[in-house]
């Protein structure tokens with residue numbers, strides 16, 4: 001167990017800058033999720049912490065020690081890879097034991113640690129099998145087991161659930177969370193899935209093109225996005241964006257107004273904004289109403305299942321509470337009371 | 341089984357025709373071998389006088405004993421041992437060298453990596469026959485004529501095998517090497533614990549091919565072994581042919597030919613399972 005801190009981390013591949021300076025202090029036992037669209041540099045950032053990628057500039061510290069120049073094995077970390085990276089010719093037991101064997105751990109201690117990890121992950125019956133004789137979920141567990149037996153101070157996960165089907169993903173998500181709580185090991189978890197990020201994270205880092213746009217607790221990030229990108233990326237269905245002037249907002253510098261679907265109300269008054277109802281999706285507990293505004297942009301309203309459904313093709317007005325709106329300047333930064 | 345009879349019924353004539361074609365082809369290839377076998381079991385006068393017999397005679401043990409123990413220039417048992425050393429040396433040596441060079445080329449960024457790659461590629465165009473004179477010169481100057489090292493070393497580098505392993509290593513996911521690195525495995529440990537066991541079907545397939553390649557070497561041993569006790573069997577057969585007016589001992593020569601075929605057959609049959617798996621699928 002250890003703290004992790006990144007200081008002005010940068011990474012370039014040749015002349016291409018991929019990470020443009022990320023800072024974060026991670027507390028002991030914290031679960032940090034790095035979330036962002038594909039190609040924004042999440043994996044690169046994680047791999048720099050793991051020691052699989054060199055750091056172009058900046059400092060990586062684990063447990064207060066600078067580890068920039070240490071090999072992965074000397075950093076006291078364990079990593080779970082996206083495609084599991086299990087050794088195909090070894091049994092489940094050997095897969096989990098390999099790192100301990102190399103470290104020269106005593107035989108009976110290896111057996112004990114692997115057994116207890118297997119018990120924790122319900123893999124006891126599979127220890128003699130080869131990875132190809134396991135299901136996707138079981139392979140995932142073996143990959144986790146391999147990380148656990150080493151008792152590292154930091155877990156690193158790179159999209160560990162993205163090869164699983166949707167149902168299993170939800171189940172494994174829960175298991176990972178419980179496991180991390182139980183073991184109390186500092187964790188960094190990379191995902192492109194904002195739901196995974198919201199549910200797992202103590203704090204999340206929202207990455208956008210090699211920059212950490214916002215770092216904070218999931219609900220805080222959701223309620224108070226620092227940039228237009230974060231507002232659009234976190235939350236599903238995503239935040240609606242209106243042109244500030246068409247929404248009759250007159251705060252200087254504000255170019256875009258963001259408003260979440262659940263904060264919009266349909267009215268019969270065509271003010272301040274009106275649109276044409278395209279179609280409605282009744283999802284049971286809630287209904288999503290999609291509208292087209294006069295400037296051709298699309299807007300989604302999320303309302304309770306009991307509210308009346310507007311007919312398709314009719315026009316409807318939209319209102320919202322001014323305290324829920326978010327204003328962004330031309331660069332996409334928050335320009336009303338940025339709370340954080 | 342039920343499935344198979346079903347197939348015969350369904351495809352009837354076509355299947356029989358295919359089988360007939362295969363059987364004829366097989367007989368066609370097998371016939372000379374049969375003749376050689378027959379010739380190795382009869383006496384010298386019976387071969388020389390036409391028509392040649394088509395059924396085995398009663399000299400089997402006599403001829404084979406004569407071949408194995410005394411031969412014509414050197415005992416065949418001795419020549420087979422030479423061939424075995426040469427074929428094993430070439431096969432194992434080639435596999436070790438090409439595994440290591442493929443490992444270096446795929447997993448390490450060292451200066452001149454591309455150059456080495458192309459140098460290896462270049463040697464594909466230089467089989468023994470092409471470079472035979474300079475190679476002979478080198479081997480002679482090293483005093484390796486009539487020695488096992490002279491038989492083996494000039495043939496031991498293999499671009500083909502290096503390529504095969506390079507190709508295989510490139511299909512191994514990078515994440516596996518990274519996982520091993522996180523687990524604390526140094527490069528050679530990764531090679532030994534992970535890459536090598538994963539390559540074993542490839543190694544088996546290659547071993548069969550290279551063993552036969554080594555066993556069947558003809559020109560090179562012919563050139564550098566002048567001492568009959570260093571002859572390999574494939575060239576040894578040729579050396580048994582009479583020069584001038586001598587009378588050829590055909591039954592013994594034929595017995596030698598049959599004996600020369602046995603070890604490759606044993607290797608192929610013995611490693612068949614691994615061999616076929618190696619050629620068909622690279623194990624996931």
Ligand SMILES: Nc1ncnc2c1ncn2[C@@H]1O[C@H](COP(=O)(O)OP(=O)(O)O)[C@@H](O)[C@H]1O
Pocket residue numbers: 013018036037038039040041042043044045
């Ligand atoms: N080894 C590499 N060499 C060159 N460019 C790379 C390398 N690895 C990643 N990149 C680039 O860095 C960017 C970020 O990659 P990555 O961290 O894998 O993104 P993510 O995990 O967020 O999808 C991508 O544009 C990718 O093309």
Ligand SMILES: [Mg+2]
Pocket residue numbers: 042043044159
């Ligand atoms: Mg990635």
